[in-house]
Amino acid sequence: MRMSRKIAAVLAAVAVAVLLPSPAQAHGQLAFSDPADHSTVTEPRESVRLVFTEKPTSAAYFTVKAPDGTRVDHGWSGGEPKPLPSPVQELTLRDGNWEPQLYKIGFPAVIPVSHWPQTGVYTITYLSVASDGDKVTGEIRFDYQGKLTTAPAGWTAPTNQPDPGLGQTAPPQQPAATSGATAAAPAPAPESTTWPYWVLAGLVAALVLGGVLLHRRSTTR
Structure with missing residues (x-):
């Protein structure tokens, strides 16, 4: 018995x-952040960085919020791709099977921070879509215990919202049609x-x- x-x-x-399902099936996931999740920051800094295994889509959405919920971000830009400290393994769908694939290059998203109005827990949120159509989303929290700084002259907290296209899973990208050819409609995914x-x-x-x-x-x- x-x-x-x-x-x-x-x-x-x-x-x-x-x-x-595996937690790492999707592409383009967050490899690491600076500052790291649940870390403590003791000095004001001009920006925060999120590093992904793929370049974030141009419509990607990022925010940085102070402890009271006020946004202190203003836009974002893609940094120079660099080797990851440690390779990140994700799964790639090939012939109906998920196969491991190592990603060794990181693609940063640099998010400027306007000022540091409070001490406490700040939250970075991100929303993007990977090349395989899967949603890439999450948040990073860190404790700021540094010097308080004031907002730049004329500063207004951003109020922009995510692109509607990021709110749903996008279809996988199809190969571009060759010159003079008609692009065929994507075939339905096989049931197997x-x-x-x-x-x-x-x-x-x-x-x-x-x-x-x-x-x-x-x-x-």
């Missing part, structure tokens, strides 16, 4: 590992895209359950 319970626990763990996971789960379940039955027969003899 104890052995059967152990086998059942293994089955449950394998099923969870096989069926749940995810079948390898279900087949694998079924095989694992069958093997483990078979082991349970054999164990029970051997213990009843």
Whole structure:
């Protein structure tokens, strides 16, 4: 009985590992930030940086908010791509299977900070769309305990909102049509895209359950 319970626990763990989606399936995800999440900043700085595994789309949306919710960001620009301190692994869909791929180059988004009006927890938010059409979104929080600074003359907190196109998953980019050719409509995704996971789960379940039955027969003899 104890052995059967152990086998059942293994089955449950394998099923969870096989069926749940990986947290790193999408492309263009955040590799690291400066300042880092949950870090402490003790000196005022002119900007913050978010580094992604792909160049953020031109319509990407970034904000930096003071502890009271006031925005202190003003625009953003793409920095020079540089090697990542550590390669980041993401998954790429090839022939219906997710295959690991290492990304070694980081693409920064530099967000100027106008001033530091308060001490406390500041929040950086980001929203973009990766080249595979997946949404890239999240937030970074850090504790500012440095000198307070005042807003520049004539400063007005931004009120812009995200591009509507960022609010939904965009379709994957299609190859450009060659000169003189008519671009064909993208073919629908084959229904078998995810079948390898279900087949694998079924095989694992069958093997483990078979082991349970054999164990029970051997213990009843």
